[in-house]
Amino acid sequence: MQVMKTVVTLGSKGQLTVPAAVREALHLERGDRFEISIDEAAGALTLTLIPGIEALRRRISGYAALTEPVTDVDACYHAHRRRGPGGRIDESSLQS
Incomplete structure (x- = not known):
């Protein structure tokens, strides 16, 4: 597993821009949703992608194809x- 790190800046409207290289590596698209987890003691923020219905459909469609x-x-x-x-x-x- 490759670890990618980058620095981003919080904009005036409280938004972060995810760099293109990160979006491409994770196949992120406009409108993707994330869960934010905050660890105040560590000063850490974690974003976890919430898969959309299409991603879930692609994930389970392989199982259905295995059976007749x-x-x-x-x-x-x-x-x-x-x-x-x-x-x-x-x-x-x-x-x-």
């Missing part, structure tokens, strides 16, 4: 009933 839709519920049920511990097929269930 169930078209025959009975066959799916029986196939899963035959599986024993560790996902292996229980040979004794094949005889019934």
Whole structure:
């Protein structure tokens, strides 16, 4: 993991400008939302990106692509009933 540090200045309206290199590295876009955490004792401020619905959709869409839709519920049920511990097929269930 690469650590990137940069210095920014608080503007007259209380805004910070995130440098282009940081925005590009994190794929930030206009309108992205952040949670601000403050550690007063350390004088530290942490920004955490709150993923939008599209980012969440992209993240979970890969999981949905790994499975095929169930078209025959009975066959799916029986196939899963035959599986024993560790996902292996229980040979004794094949005889019934």
